[in-house]
Amino acid sequence: MDNDIYDEMVQxxxxxxxxxxxxxxxIKRGDTLHGTVYGSDRYITKVDLKTNTGICTCPYQYNCKHAYALLESYKNGKYVDGDKLFFNFSKLDKEEILEIFEGIVEKHNLWDEFVKTEKTLLGTAKNMLELTKIEKKNLFTFTSFLRNQFLxxxxxxxxxxxxxxxxxYIQERRKLEEILFLIxxxxxxxxxxxxDILKRLIELSRKYRELWMVKDNILDYEYFELLDY
Ligand SMILES: [Zn+2]
Structure with a gap:
């Protein structure tokens, strides 16, 4: 097996x-390994068996020790045949499959997959901002929502x-700046x-002087070509 893409230390x-x-x-499904590997956290790791390339939810992201551990697991025969697993599903009754399916949706709260609500996040964010007019503490709710969900x-x-x-909606200058900086x-x-997204942001910053930090960021990121945009 060609393991050149993994550092010796990582291997x-x-x-x-x-x-x-x-x-x-x-789990081996087609040419892909799927797995969960423990480390400082619980990471979701995938390895493409055609190239051995691994992607992972850990900070390293690619070809990390978790991906290599998954490959080792496979090489040592410690894996579940995912294709067989799904083949067995195909032999179940419709009712049995439905029961399993409903169980999964309920357990993992996967309703989002079926209930399509358009631009929920943006709508919610806008509504929260409107609520700040009614009660000042709603500004903290909005800021938390922004940090935890929206961004x-x-x-x-x-x-x-x-x-x-x-x-x-946000009147208080320091709070406004804090939030604009985040976005x-x-x-x-x-x-x-x-x-392109930055060009659109620059256009917006010409319209709203509150977005003065956009220009600072262009300089910090050294996107000098965007200065003339
Ligand atoms: Zn990893």
Missing amino acids: ERGKEYFLKNMVKYC KNAENEELLEILPDVIK VDELFERGKTDK
Whole structure:
């Protein structure tokens, strides 16, 4: 097996992880290994068996010791045949399958997959901002929602679209700045792979002087080509 893509150290530590039973499970489905591997946290790891490339939810992200541990698990025959698992499902009655399916949806609260609500996050964020007019403490609710949910899960489009509302509803200057900094920073992080989103942000910053930090960020990130945009 070609393991060149894994550092020697990573291979050693991955082997140790496998030997110390850190691989919770290893499932082979088609040409992919799926697994959960314990480390400082519980990581979800996938390995493409055609290239041995691993992706992982750990900070290392690619070709890490968790991915290597998963490969070791597979090489040592410690894996579950995922194709067979699904084949067995196909032999069950419709009612039996439905029962399993309902159990999974309920246990893991997967209703989002079936109940399509359009732009829920943006709508919720906007409504929360409106609530700040009624009661000041709702501003803390909004800030927490922003930090815990919105910044992580909103589409680029939604991050841009919330900015005018933030400017409209948050009166207190320091609070407003704090929140705009958070959103603008997130947009610049995402801008590493999508420069168009930054161009749209620059357009917005011409309209709202409250977005003065956009220009500072362009300089910090050294996106000098965007200065003339
Ligand atoms: Zn990892």
